[in-house]
Amino acid sequence: MKALSLRELEAAARALLEPGIHDLFAGGSEDEVSLRANEDAFARVGLVPRVLRGRGAPRLDTELLGCRASLPIVLAPTAFHRLAHPEGERATARAAAAAGAIFTVSMASTTAIEDIAQAGGPLWFQLYLQPDRGFTEALVRRVEAAGCKALVVTVDSPVFGRRERDLRNGFMDLPPGLCCENMRPLGPDGERGPARSIAFSPTLSWADVDWLRELTSLPIALKGVLHPEDAKRSLDSGVDALFVSNHGGRQLDTVPAPLELLAPIADAVGDRLPLVLDGGVRRGTDALKAFALGARAVAIGRPVLWGLAVGGEAGVAHVLSLLRSELERALALCGCGSADDASPELLHFSRWEPRWRTS
Numbered sequence: 001m002k003a004l005s006l007r008e009l010e011a012a013a014r015a016l017l018e019p020g021i022h023d024l025f026a027g028g029s030e031d032e033v034s035l036r037a038n039e040d041a042f043a044r045v046g047l048v049p050r051v052l053r054g055r056g057a058p059r060l061d062t063e064l065l066g067c068r069a070s071l072p073i074v075l076a077p078t079a080f081h082r083l084a085h086p087e088g089e090r091a092t093a094r095a096a097a098a099a100g101a102i103f104t105v106s107m108a109s110t111t112a113i114e115d116i117a118q119a120g121g122p123l124w125f126q127l128y129l130q131p132d133r134g135f136t137e138a139l140v141r142r143v144e145a146a147g148c149k150a151l152v153v154t155v156d157s158p159v160f161g162r163r164e165r166d167l168r169n170g171f172m173d174l175p176p177g178l179c180c181e182n183m184r185p186l187g188p189d190g191e192r193g194p195a196r197s198i199a200f201s202p203t204l205s206w207a208d209v210d211w212l213r214e215l216t217s218l219p220i221a222l223k224g225v226l227h228p229e230d231a232k233r234s235l236d237s238g239v240d241a242l243f244v245s246n247h248g249g250r251q252l253d254t255v256p257a258p259l260e261l262l263a264p265i266a267d268a269v270g271d272r273l274p275l276v277l278d279g280g281v282r283r284g285t286d287a288l289k290a291f292a293l294g295a296r297a298v299a300i301g302r303p304v305l306w307g308l309a310v311g312g313e314a315g316v317a318h319v320l321s322l323l324r325s326e327l328e329r330a331l332a333l334c335g336c337g338s339a340d341d342a343s344p345e346l347l348h349f350s351r352w353e354p355r356w357r358t359s
């Protein structure tokens with residue numbers, strides 16, 4: 001039976017996945033306060049539709065970091081797709097390409113970027129800047145050669161968040177036969193060396209972003225910027241976009257939902273930087289709320305893994321098709337002809353108190 005919603009797909013994936021893998025995907029850090037906050041934030045904002053605006057069937061196509069996309073929903077970088085399905089990132093990439101969606105490949109992908117690029121769709125590449133600049137530079141060249149259109153530098157991980165589900169389950173590393181394929185340095189004849197582990201470095205600073213800016217002409221997005229002062233600071237480093245993200249509640253716990261932090265960031269950067277929001281986007285209405293608060297696009301993490309687990313390429317295609325039709329419907333019901341038509345006037349923030357008629 002085909003899932004009618006991402007909620008149904010989540011339940012189907014849970015039933016199929018080995019519990020430890022399910023927890024690895026589903027979990028957040030520490031008390032999972034941020035994890036819960038992400039979805040809750042969308043439920044707490046209401047939509048107040050405008051009527052009779054005659055905007056016609058909504059258009060979803062957009063351009064982001066020089067990439068055309070058929071919808072403003074990006075696949076967020078998530079590690080280890082081959083734990084969800086044997087075809088892993090190849091299946092994800094084929095589904096994204098067929099849907100005209102941008103796929104952000106994780107540095108921790110279990111398929112090499114060159115193999116993922118075979119699918120032919122628009123790709124961005126997510127990078128954890130490594131203290132070994134020589135390695136980072138070689139990887140950037142590799143990613144450029146593979147045809148990736150942008151780098152997404154994750155800046156919310158100076159250390160790895162404490163994921164207590166994984167500690168309890170004893171998930172330590174990938175099983176034999178799987179590794180982070182992009183962490184295997186290429187030799188002179190393209191042969192792949194042993195995989196290095198990904199370093200998370202608390203010494204990274206804006207100077208490293210400046211270094212990367214000099215190194216490549218690819219557009220650069222910073223992922224995990226949540227403070228308006230950091231958003232402003234990023235304007236000085238020549239970056240091209242920001243992902244407003246709390247890493248799906250997997251890094252610092254008790255960070256508020258990105259949806260709640262979006263407006264001040266949009267104020268801080270104005271029209272100078274496009275914003276991509278991720279965390280808890282499960283419905284077309286969620287995406288619409290993010291657009292109304294200043295996001296140019298949203299990104300989805302876990303739903304892609306649910307789709308993969310349930311149906312490989314077809315499962316991911318189903319995720320994208322559900323969200324596409326939900327977003328079209330939400331826009332039409334709000335009287336919007338495109339995501340650009342969404343504005344805060346559509347939003348209702350409840351401070352509801354009963355007021356009784358007394359006379």
Ligand SMILES: Cc1cc2nc3c(=O)[nH]c(=O)nc-3n(C[C@H](O)[C@H](O)[C@H](O)COP(=O)(O)O)c2cc1C
Nearest residue numbers: 025076077078079106154247248279280300301302
């Ligand atoms: C299993 C899993 C693996 C992830 N791996 C990465 C990663 O390798 N790099 C990264 O920047 N973010 C990673 N993220 C965070 C996502 O890019 C994204 O910020 C988050 O999943 C969005 O929230 P959502 O899952 O509620 O849609 C991962 C998230 C999950 C759930």
Ligand SMILES: O=C(O)C(=O)c1ccccc1
Nearest residue numbers: 079080107108198247250
């Ligand atoms: O799980 C994550 O959130 C994540 O970012 C990650 C990064 C590297 C390896 C495994 C997971």
